Amino acid sequence: MKKEPIRIEKNDVVISIDDLGKSFGSLQVLRSLSLQVYKGENMVLLGRSASGKSVLIKIIAGLMFSDKGSVKVLGREVGQLSTKELDVLRLKIGFSFQGSALYDSMTVRENLEFPLIRNKRHLTRHETDRAIEGVLQDVGLLETIDQWPSELSGGQKKRVGIARTLILRPEIMLYDEPTSGLDPVTSLEIINLINEVQKKYDTSSIIITHDLTCAKFTGERIAVLLNGTIGRLGSFDEVFDTDDPAIRGFYNYNFIKDS
Amino acid sequence: MNQQTENKKNLLPTGKIKQYFIEVYEVARFITRFFKEIFLPPYEFKEIISQCYSIGYKSLALISVTGFITGIVFTAQSRPSLADFGATSWLPSLVGIAVIRALAPLITALIAAGKTGSSIGAELGSMKVTEQIDAMEVSGTNPFKFLVGSRIVATTLMIPALTMYNGLVAMFGSYLNVHANEMTSMKSFFQDAFSSISFLDIYASVAKGIVYGFTIGVTGCYKGYNTTQGTQGVGRAANSAVVISMFLIFIEEMIIVQIVNSIR
Ligand SMILES: Nc1ncnc2c1ncn2[C@@H]1O[C@H](COP(=O)(O)OP(=O)(O)O)[C@@H](O)[C@H]1O
Ligand SMILES: [Mg+2]
Numbered sequence: 001m002k003k004e005p006i007r008i009e010k011n012d013v014v015i016s017i018d019d020l021g022k023s024f025g026s027l028q029v030l031r032s033l034s035l036q037v038y039k040g041e042n043m044v045l046l047g048r049s050a051s052g053k054s055v056l057i058k059i060i061a062g063l064m065f066s067d068k069g070s071v072k073v074l075g076r077e078v079g080q081l082s083t084k085e086l087d088v089l090r091l092k093i094g095f096s097f098q099g100s101a102l103y104d105s106m107t108v109r110e111n112l113e114f115p116l117i118r119n120k121r122h123l124t125r126h127e128t129d130r131a132i133e134g135v136l137q138d139v140g141l142l143e144t145i146d147q148w149p150s151e152l153s154g155g156q157k158k159r160v161g162i163a164r165t166l167i168l169r170p171e172i173m174l175y176d177e178p179t180s181g182l183d184p185v186t187s188l189e190i191i192n193l194i195n196e197v198q199k200k201y202d203t204s205s206i207i208i209t210h211d212l213t214c215a216k217f218t219g220e221r222i223a224v225l226l227n228g229t230i231g232r233l234g235s236f237d238e239v240f241d242t243d244d245p246a247i248r249g250f251y252n253y254n255f256i257k258d259s
Numbered sequence: 260m261n262q263q264t265e266n267k268k269n270l271l272p273t274g275k276i277k278q279y280f281i282e283v284y285e286v287a288r289f290i291t292r293f294f295k296e297i298f299l300p301p302y303e304f305k306e307i308i309s310q311c312y313s314i315g316y317k318s319l320a321l322i323s324v325t326g327f328i329t330g331i332v333f334t335a336q337s338r339p340s341l342a343d344f345g346a347t348s349w350l351p352s353l354v355g356i357a358v359i360r361a362l363a364p365l366i367t368a369l370i371a372a373g374k375t376g377s378s379i380g381a382e383l384g385s386m387k388v389t390e391q392i393d394a395m396e397v398s399g400t401n402p403f404k405f406l407v408g409s410r411i412v413a414t415t416l417m418i419p420a421l422t423m424y425n426g427l428v429a430m431f432g433s434y435l436n437v438h439a440n441e442m443t444s445m446k447s448f449f450q451d452a453f454s455s456i457s458f459l460d461i462y463a464s465v466a467k468g469i470v471y472g473f474t475i476g477v478t479g480c481y482k483g484y485n486t487t488q489g490t491q492g493v494g495r496a497a498n499s500a501v502v503i504s505m506f507l508i509f510i511e512e513m514i515i516v517q518i519v520n521s522i523r
Contacts, residue, residue: 087399114400118399
């Protein structure tokens with residue numbers, strides 16, 4: 001398996017994080033974290049459980065606020081936007097939640113309809129249906145359109161969750177552990193989907209994972225979150241070209257090496 | 260989102276009393292936010308109607324059964340004491356007053372607290388812990404307005420309606436019992452019953468319904484919307500929504516009765 005090279009515009013930064021800090025009470029989760037994501041690239045964020053990966057992308061999406069530092073998304077300072085401005089920005093951000101977060105009181109169709117009819121009120125019924133069928137087709141799940149989330153498998157839920165964000169044509173995708181809890185074959189399908197989305201929808205993404213197969217085959221660059229800040233950054237090979245046990249641990253576990 | 264709370268917790272030494280006041284402050288903010296957002300467009304009419312349906316219409320069977328039984332049982336239990344004075348003809352007015360002033364509002368509110376309060380707490384709680392509320396927020400929908408606003412409006416509208424309905428059913432149950440024993444006609448039963456009820460009683464009863472409905476809605480939504488710690492938290496949210504709203508309903512009952520009696 002190999003990922004085709006993708007065009008990345010290094011002088012176009014879509015997410016720019018500078019000296020970010022975040023604590024919960026006495027627990028300091030993120031400290032002076034800086035990171036830039038270029039237009040078109042998949043940036044993989046590696047880190048141990050509870051290291052603050054989800055907190056970081058929630059701050060990017062304006063679901064949490066930082067204590068310190070700056071987070072700019074598509075040129076806008078997220079922490080300083082009004083509710084209205086934040087809503088406008090969020091339409092350009094797709095968020096794939098770890099547990100898929102499908103609305104379980106709604107069918108797949110209604111799940112996809114929800115963001116669409118609430119943000120694009122001028123659409124006709126026909127246009128809405130076409131859009132829903134289009135994104136479902138892109139994630140390969142058109143046949144589930146009238147099913148309930150509880151009837152879907154874990155991998156299908158992930159796909160529908162991704163489809164629900166794609167329906168608004170986001171410029172940025174944030175994937176929170178897209179392959180966690182899935183079997184290897186399904187994980188590969190999700191990995192391919194992430195790459196297809198990157199190409200077809202022209203997205204720039206942050207992909208949170210512990211899964212190095214996912215990291216290797218989706219990410220142009222890898223960032224490792226260590227002690228609340230970006231400890232290492234570079235291509236897959238660059239990042240793992242080290243003896244640092246905190247980094248080698250990931251590698252050895254994923255590629256089954258004796259340590 | 261919870262930044263202010265977090266900072267507060269830093270400044271204050273921990274302790275149950277401080278925690279209690281922080282909670283009161285948070286609830287006050289929650290209620291203020293409800294009133295601020297509910298009057299601003301976009302309005303969630305569709306969701307409000309669907310909540311009214313599930314809170315109001317779907318409770319009809321339960322409210323009917325309990326109202327009916329209350330009427331029969333209350334009448335049957337009161338008869339012996341009135342019979343001692345040969346005053347069983349007072350039964351319709353006694354039942355009318357008891358049902359409208361006390362029984363219907365309380366019974367309806369307590370049943371709704373159990374049925375609606377717990378389901379709101381559990382539903383919002385599970386949406387919170389499975390990140391569905393976050394998902395709504397990032398897709399440009401205000402989850403507070405959509406989920407919380409619609410539910411509080413629905414309980415505030417539906418509980419008074421259910422209270423009136425419960426009162427009528429209870430009186431009907433009472434009528435059947437009175438008719439079977441004293442052969443009173445339906446017309447004279449309801450004439451007697453309503454002649455003893457003043458408009459103040461009816462207003463007070465509706466007011467109670469509104470207050471209790473609002474209490475149930477706010478408690479269920481607050482507990483659900485602020486659920487933490489996974490599935491365990493969902494159970495806790497549902498449970499405390501019921502316990503707290505029942506407790507508040509009794510306190511409010513006491514206050515409202517005092518107020519109404521001072522007007523009467
Ligand atoms: N809302 C919150 N309140 C308090 N602590 C939180 C909150 N969200 C996350 N945390 C804490 O922050 C740390 C990082 O969490 P998270 O970003 O979810 O980890 P992960 O890297 O596994 O995604 C954890 O210790 C977690 O308990
Ligand atoms: Mg996480």
